[in-house]
Amino acid sequence: GKGGIGKSFTLANLSHMMAEQGKRVLLIGCDPKSDTTSLLFGGKACPTIIETSTKKKLAGEEVQIGDVCFKRGGVFAMELGGPEVGRGCGGRGIIHGFELLEKLGFHDWDFDYVLLDFLGDVVCGGFAMP
Numbered sequence: 250g251k252g253g254i255g256k257s258f259t260l261a262n263l264s265h266m267m268a269e270q271g272k273r274v275l276l277i278g279c280d281p282k283s284d285t286t287s288l289l290f291g292g293k294a295c296p297t298i299i300e301t302s303t304k305k306k307l308a309g310e311e312v313q314i315g316d317v318c319f320k321r322g323g324v325f326a327m328e329l330g331g332p333e334v335g336r337g338c339g340g341r342g343i344i345h346g347f348e349l350l351e352k353l354g355f356h357d358w359d360f361d362y363v364l365l366d367f368l369g370d371v372v373c374g375g376f377a378m379p
């Protein structure tokens with residue numbers, strides 16, 4: 250859906266509720282504002298996969314799962330990142346993020362639910378339609 254209709258709020262609360270019921274939940278946000286995870290972390294934004302991998306690459310280091318995945322209230326959460334709001338292609342952040350997650354062994358993490366919060370206010374035509 251379009252931006253500002255409560256997708257992040259709903260998914261943050263849904264993931265928290267499922268974790269309270271004993272489910273292993275991973276919440277993945279893909280917004281440069283980090284609004285998905287900041288709801289779980291008391292307003293503090295998690296570093297995005299894009300910015301973290303860029304810094305690590307420049308330093309000649311490999312990204313570790315602890316650099317990009319954080320836990321609070323039983324919910325594992327990460328932000329893929331993306332372009333500035335209204336500029337560029339959100340798909341780049343998503344593609345880069347999932348490539349890194351696969352490299353880190355994402356398919357072996359044994360989550361009950363993986364929730365993905367797509368941003369609604371990007372330029373890409375593929376995301377512009379609800």
